[in-house]
Amino acid sequence: MNPIALRVVAATAVAAAILAAACGSAPAAPSDAPETTSPSSETPSAQVVTDTPANSSQPTAGPGADQAYVPERSIDTEEKRLNVTLNGETVYIRNGSQVFLGDGLAVEIFVDPYPPSTLRTWVDLYLTRDGEPVTDASMGIEYDMLAMVHGPFSGVAEKLGGGHYLFTLDYIMFGPWDQAVTIRIGLERIRFPIVLVAYP
Numbered sequence: 001m002n003p004i005a006l007r008v009v010a011a012t013a014v015a016a017a018i019l020a021a022a023c024g025s026a027p028a029a030p031s032d033a034p035e036t037t038s039p040s041s042e043t044p045s046a047q048v049v050t051d052t053p054a055n056s057s058q059p060t061a062g063p064g065a066d067q068a069y070v071p072e073r074s075i076d077t078e079e080k081r082l083n084v085t086l087n088g089e090t091v092y093i094r095n096g097s098q099v100f101l102g103d104g105l106a107v108e109i110f111v112d113p114y115p116p117s118t119l120r121t122w123v124d125l126y127l128t129r130d131g132e133p134v135t136d137a138s139m140g141i142e143y144d145m146l147a148m149v150h151g152p153f154s155g156v157a158e159k160l161g162g163g164h165y166l167f168t169l170d171y172i173m174f175g176p177w178d179q180a181v182t183i184r185i186g187l188e189r190i191r192f193p194i195v196l197v198a199y200p
């Protein structure tokens with residue numbers, strides 16, 4: 001079992017520009033470019049931690065069963081409002097699309113409303129392993145603006161059943177928001193960042 005190191009995405013120039021506009025402040029000079037911050041002060045970099053025993057008989061099926069990745073069909077090349085960082089690589093994804101977290105786990109990420117037009121935003125994560133819904137997970141989230149400190153704010157997902165977990169996020173301003181999601185399934189603990197650029 002290979003622990004997969006992930007890192008929080010650096011703010012993009014686009015995000016920084018949006019942030020400056022949203023905050024009504026002048027854009028920072030390049031040398032003052034905001035540094036990436038994690039919503040959690042105790043864990044500066046997100047990572048996947050898998051504590052499953054090595055002798056687990058858990059099946060692994062298909063390509064990507066062992067490694068986190070974003071499939072081609074999930075990649076967004078147009079709107080670029082939503083991204084995930086897996087294996088140190090930041091990829092923009094389409095709303096409602098699926099990413100693989102390793103060990104057969106996959107999550108579909110639905111943001112509602114999308115594009116985010118209100119400060120209250122709902123994020124539904126649909127979790128499966130080898131195509132079957134995972135119903136016994138628990139999920140937590142910490143979030144804050146990229147390059148600004150308002151929080152961090154935290155929450156837990158409402159378990160809707162059938163593999164769906166719903167976060168209710170209350171942003172206090174539009175701009176790029178960094179979410180650190182933690183998924184717990186038994187002894188497994190998976191942590192990964194989602195960045196959502198929220199503006200109408």
Ligand SMILES: [Cu+2]
Pocket residue numbers: 023145148150173175
């Ligand atoms: Cu702000």
